[in-house]
Amino acid sequence: MSMKPNAKTVLEVKDLQTYFKTDAGIVKAVDGVSFSVREGETIGIVGESGSGKSVTNLSLMRLIPSPPGRIVGGEILFEGRDILKLTEKQMRSIRGKKISMIFQDPMTSLNPFLKISTQMVETIRLHEKDVSTQEALERSIEMLKLVGIPSAEKRIQSYPHQFSGGMRQRVMIAQALSCNAEVLIADEPTTALDVTIQAQILELIAKLSDKMGTAVILITHDLGVVAGMCDQVCVMYAGKIVEKAETDELYARPSHPYTEGLIKSVPRMDTTKKGNRLFSIEGQPPNVIDLPPCCPFHPRCHKAMEVCRHAYPPVKDLGKGHEVACWLFADESEKQQALKEANVKEKAE
């Protein structure tokens, strides 16, 4: 968790839009998301289930199942090139080599029919054609040792079902990092694991990314995890980033009521007194099909104003890269303008 303010930007996402076509209508799973990842930095993406975190990151890999999904707009700049404009072949040379991914459920993410060795060797030889099978195998064993698998030489010849969940996730990490990826996307890597294992895995990711200089995009719904690992945090709600800041700044000054609620709902040893009730955000995240123009959080927001019901708030920079999308921080004139427009529209109807 070291700040490298002058580090180069490796990945930049600009106004990404990924929509899904369903029978009920178009689901705007990701709608105008922008963020950037610098070399060796760890960025956290936080949000409830269905807020579009996973879709954002599958979009980065261009792995959105299509149909029904489609990336309809935006740019994803990796090393200066727009990923969305690459051919499928060029894209394949980025997947697994430059950007690799760890998934939520280690139990199903490894192929149950192939030995670990086959799966790992295959990954290495796929991207480095001149490496012999023997060398690849040795490197895989090396990686397995690095992620802390005991007697790796023997266990590499096992099948995934012979490993425990935590061990499988270690194998996944080893596999993901075996080609020295520049960006590692970890999609809720600890959700399916036991609490004791969770910490180990996170520590492992942190350690390895530090050692190899890999940038990490950590997707989670657990703010505690973010606090411990990330340099920067994006909070997502209903397909949009509602607040983005450096970790310390975010915890010190949560500005969006949603972020505030999220932080308050984490149980804490130091401030929460016994007998105090834990804070909880009322209600459910909205269905993102055919959302009317409004702040999607307003039904659950205790600071909701009239304007929140009629227009999406503009993004405001609060300094030091702390950005927030909430009417609380907008100028009065902007609010009036938005209300006027909305009223005009409503009257027209």
Added chain:
Amino acid sequence: MTKYIVNRLLGMIPTLLIIITLSFFIVRIAPGGPFASERKLPEVVERNINAKYHLDEPLIQQYGRYMFDILRGDLGPSFKYKDYDVNYYIANSLPKSIVLGSYAMLLALVFGISAGIIAAIRQNTWLDYLSMGVAVIGISVPLFVIAPVLQLIFAMKLKWLPTSGWYTTGEGWKTVILPAVSLSFAYFANIARLTRSSMLETLRSDYIRTAKAKGMKNTTIIFKHAMKGAMLPIVSYLGPAFAGIITGSIVVEQIFRVPGLGKFFVQSSFNRDYTLIVGVVIVYSAILIVMNFVVDIIYAQLDPRITYK
């Protein structure tokens, strides 16, 4: 692994025993059967039967003798064709049925799996619709309609292929085509549908997403990563498919006049030639049990998650 095989082999014994016992007693309770004692038969036949079947012995001894004979591989004399025994007929006709059945199975597997995979990869394209359309026909049209229709078209109207007969009729391998194709059609259809759906399901699974995230080519993913998992349902379908092909061969042999076991079976069931019927059933069941055993072994080989208990 060996232990598993031995266990499964041992497990086959009770099934076979039950079949043999069942057939022994079914034949003996059959009304008007050869063993019904109250019947009046011409003297010649009566003496013949008594001598051949040891009917003077107590039932349990008869049962023991029958068991013993079968263990030795002797299925007894035919009740109707006095000069031959059941073994003779089966030895003569079984090879033809096995050849026919194997061709049919092979056709069904090769074309079924290919069609299924193509349909899955090109989901919702004309290729998908075409192969699934053909598969629906295969499932809905019964064998005994397909076979005569094919015969009518390809043998009688177009005259490309012989109408009936087997290798000996001078047309050689051409005689196998129509029976094998008609017999395989329904199983081709089922295998194609099964392959398509299980391939689609496998392609949606998490580990395929992992493989994609590694940057693998689609073809590699399908053949290296998805194939094994997608083949499991097909392997478990093979057992019922074998049973179906055995049953279906009865009809096909009838229509194309193949002198196989199925034709004998129907004839003997009309003749009430009980020893022959039972002999054929025992042979068919034994084949099926062995096939199921092979299928289990293949399944265990394919799926590493199966532990050999």
Added chain:
Amino acid sequence: MFLKRKQPKEAALNEFAQVVEGNSLGKDAWKRLKKNKMAVLGMIIVAIYSILAASAMFLPINPYDQIILDHQHLRPSFNKTAGDLMMETKLDDLYFKAWRAGSLVVTEAESQKIEEWISLNETNKVWNFLYTEGEAQRQAGTFTFSSADQRTIDRLQEKIDTEFLINVDKMFYTDPETGKSKNIARMNFLDIQRIYAEYLGVEESVISDQIQNEIRSQVLNTVKSATPDLTAEEYEANLELELQSLGEKGMASLGKTNLLVSLKTAISRSIERGLKQEIKDDKTQFPINREVTVNELLSADITADLKHERHYYLGTDYSGRDMLSRIIYGGQVSIAIGLVGTITSVLIGIVLGAIAGYAGGKIDFFLMRFVDIMYGLPYMLLVIIFMAIFGRNIMNLFVALAMVSWLTVARMVRGQIMSLKNSEYVEAARSMGASTGRIIFRHMVPNSLSVIIVYSTLRVPAFIMQESFLSFLGLGVQAPYASWGSLVGDAVNGMTLYPWKLVFPAIAMTIFLFAMNFFGDGLRDAFDPQSKNQL
């Protein structure tokens, strides 16, 4: 005041005031089913078939079991009557003979073509060609039939014009003691025998012997046709076997059928002459439908019609029976066996599967081992043995099929019950003191019902296929009854000459199976959208 207020429909609101309506599983499934065009089409076709089959008795079609030997193998035709077709067949034959004899002259090339057709067995082409050629020449006056041939034609024409068919629908017998009139078809074998003897004025024993002999020769004929080339001695033994397995009851019912036919023939003969006279005198017009008195004790309802005025839209079979009627009645038998068989096997399966799943332990072990063993057997062969041993009739067919087809349902229900056994609501029911039977059949089975229904719909075509398979082999439904399978089976021999016998039942059956499969698939997708196209 006492009117109950209508309960407002329960509906949840989400944050944006959108109404979220709760739908039952059935409603949801129905909605999805309606979207699936093929499934809806299938459902409609199945419904049409079912209605046709159920109302077969009231449809204006020829009887399905009436044998008219003059009408053997008539081809399907929409505008020509049976008489026209008979005449055509006769002419085909005569023109062919004339060509052979050299009186019908054709060119050398045409002659060669005909010879070639004959060598290729293309009889239909030969007939067609010679018929058109002959008709043309006869019109042009270049060809005339020999006087013998002309006489044959004239005789046939007269026969076609005048022959009529008396149908004795019902016969009544008036009891001389009570004076009550009774339907003879409802009486038992011995009574009918007595009435018949009385009518003919002979001893009862004469009739009884005659019937015995008739049955023997009937059975012998079926034996001979089923198993050709055996010695006379073996036929004798086989005949005894068949008679033995018929038993008293079978003999009585066969005898009764024969007696009724004889009685009907006798009655129609006795009124035939009178009717003929009436026709000649122009006293009556066809169709005739009336009640006649035969003597003081016997009376009958009869219909009479010109025999060769009939239309056979789908042709006739080898004994002159109407294919259209046979297909419809065959469909009735096939669909009925499919439905009733499926329901029976599903019921057996539910009961055994539920017991195995709920009881567990030893019961489960043995039941499932039994199912496993049955699965390992080619069970259609067992059905064939059963039919061979216990006799070939619809009831046995049905019992044999139902006996082996409950296996899959039992397995499925067992699996469902096992998974439901530990669910909370079953726990709740148990804690409230519900009995085991109640828990199984009121709580668990209804919850597995959608799976069972879907499976059953897919079972019906399979059942029909199995039935037809047996009937095709000659082991299922026996003539005069028909099923689609037996119709196809009868048609396979001689299908180049009479393709309609194969084509129409095959099409009828295929369309139904298609429809049933699409409907079943649609139903499964509707109830379980996750498992698309899973087998």
